[in-house]
Amino acid sequence: xxxxxxxxxxxxxxxxxxxxxxxxxxxxxxxxxxxxxxxxxxxxxxxxxxxxxxxxxxxxxxxxxxxxxxxxxxxxxxxxxxxxxxxxxxxxxxxxxxxxxxxxxxxxxxxxxxxxxxxxxxxxxxxxxxxxxxxxxxxxxxxxxxxxxxxxxxxxxxxxxxxxxxxxxxxxxxxxxxxxxxxxxxxxxxxxxxxxxxxxxxxxxxxxxxxxxxxxxxxxxxxxxxxxxxxxxxxxxxxxxxxxxxxxxxxxxxxxxxxxxxxxxxxxxxxxxxxxxxxxxxxxxxx
Numbered sequence: 658x659x660x661x662x663x664x665x666x667x668x669x670x671x672x673x674x675x676x677x678x679x680x681x682x683x684x685x686x687x688x689x690x691x692x693x694x695x696x697x698x699x700x701x702x703x704x705x706x707x708x709x710x711x712x713x714x715x716x717x718x719x720x721x722x723x724x725x726x727x728x729x730x731x732x733x734x735x736x737x738x739x740x741x742x743x744x745x746x747x748x749x750x751x752x753x754x755x756x757x758x759x760x761x762x763x764x765x766x767x768x769x770x771x772x773x774x775x776x777x778x779x780x781x782x783x784x785x786x787x788x789x790x791x792x793x794x795x796x797x798x799x800x801x802x803x804x805x806x807x808x809x810x811x812x813x814x815x816x817x818x819x820x821x822x823x824x825x826x827x828x829x830x831x832x833x834x835x836x837x838x839x840x841x842x843x844x845x846x847x848x849x850x851x852x853x854x855x856x857x858x859x860x861x862x863x864x865x866x867x868x869x870x871x872x873x874x875x876x877x878x879x880x881x882x883x884x885x886x887x888x889x890x891x892x893x894x895x896x897x898x899x900x901x902x903x904x905x906x907x908x909x910x911x912x913x914x915x916x917x918x919x920x921x922x923x924x925x926x927x928x929x930x931x932x933x934x935x936x937x938x939x940x941x942x943x944x
Contacts, residue, residue, distance in 0.1 A: 698920065705913040716914040721890055722899065725915075729896040730922060732807060733875035736814035741868040743815075744822025745860065751823070752830040766824070769817045774880025781813055782885040805887030810895065813882045814875040821874060822867030829863040858940075865934040869927055876923055 705713065716722055751763050769777065785792040785803040792803050803809050833856070841851040879897040887893040896919055903912035 701913055701920065702917055705910065705917040707910065708914055713914055713918060716911065717918045721894075722896075722915055722918075724891045725894045725896040725899045726918065726922070728807060728810065728894065729876055729919075730926075732811050732814055733872050736811055736818055736875050737868050737872035739815055740818045740822045740871045741864050744819055744867055744871075745826055745864055747819070748823045748826040748830055752827055766820050769820050774817070774878070775884070777816060778813065778881035778884030781809070781816060781881065785809060785812060785885065804885050805889075805893065807886075807893050809885035809887065810882055810893060813885050814878060817878055817881055818871030818875050821870035822864065825867035825870065826860060826863045829860060833859055858937075861937045862934050865930060865937065869930045869934070872930070873923065873927060876919065 708716065717726065747766065751759065751766075772780075782804050783789055785795075787793060787796050787802060787804070789804070795801050795803060801808065803812060837855055838851055841855045846854070877897060879895070879901075882895055883898055886895060886898075888895075888898055896915060900912045900915050903909075903915065
């Protein structure tokens, strides 16, 4: 039986592929993901399972843990939301305009990827402290302290999360056909209508992907935050730092319990973002 006869019999036709085959590649993917992701996370859940569901709820409900979780997740969401907007603007400038120093600016976007997190934290703390040139200016003009407060955590999370949005949106913008914008203008649409009804719908899935990546990185960020956060319980203490504190006190069960709670909240949040992204792809995938 030839491959051309398969559709006539109602059988799916196998698409040609450069890889050796579905079976070997699927097996490799499952084995690799199991070794790198599933098995470590399963061990983490197993170590914390001794507490039971009620024990995990009790750990999450304790005042210090709850305050640290709220600080980490609320500030991560806020930083990812700001990066979604700012990253879209930066990607637009880098993609649609040509100007002197564009290549340097494009390379600077990747600096948070290249810098060690400790170096980034020290640099941010020096700049945004009350005796730093930015921190002193903001403190003198508005009476606001940035370093060693939750605002410092927010600044650090924005710093490390921006490249995720820019590098996710930039290739989509580069592939977006300008003829669609010209056709919209020809049909009488204003610039605002073109942006809202033509450009943004095509960019929403990429922006959501960048938002999810920035949020995931911000939730687990440790090195660049501890230098600028102040690390005060109930004020500027993040959940990853609280896990380190539990480990230093040899409370391994408590550390794994906090980690499992973070894992559950992170998984739920990312699942919700992915569902919204899938809905946007179904609705705007034709754009």
